[in-house]
Amino acid sequence: MPQVAPAPKNPRRLSMLGALRVVDPDKWAAKVKRALRESDGHVGPASEALEISRRQLFRWLAEEKDGLLAGVKLAPTGRHRADEE
Numbered sequence: 001m002p003q004v005a006p007a008p009k010n011p012r013r014l015s016m017l018g019a020l021r022v023v024d025p026d027k028w029a030a031k032v033k034r035a036l037r038e039s040d041g042h043v044g045p046a047s048e049a050l051e052i053s054r055r056q057l058f059r060w061l062a063e064e065k066d067g068l069l070a071g072v073k074l075a076p077t078g079r080h081r082a083d084e085e
Helices: 016-023 025-038 043-050 054-063
Strands: none
16 A cells, blocks of 8 residues: 655645636736736735735735736835825
8 A cells, every 4th residue: 555645734725816826827817917907006905806915915926026927017115095096
């Protein structure tokens, strides 16, 4: 009988969007870009629309800055959406 590797102590849990990133990267990138475009480049509202944390979206943006998310327009840092209106 073959030996089975033990399960990891802290398994990685993927959100539905995180799983989409693995299965269909182009569709994942399109969803992220659309959310950022609809939120005028504000990461907070975009992450809420994507149902992920702001930190996760920032990680993805950093990882993919030269890849699938290259050229994504972000709002200037330190500015709140309410300040623009």
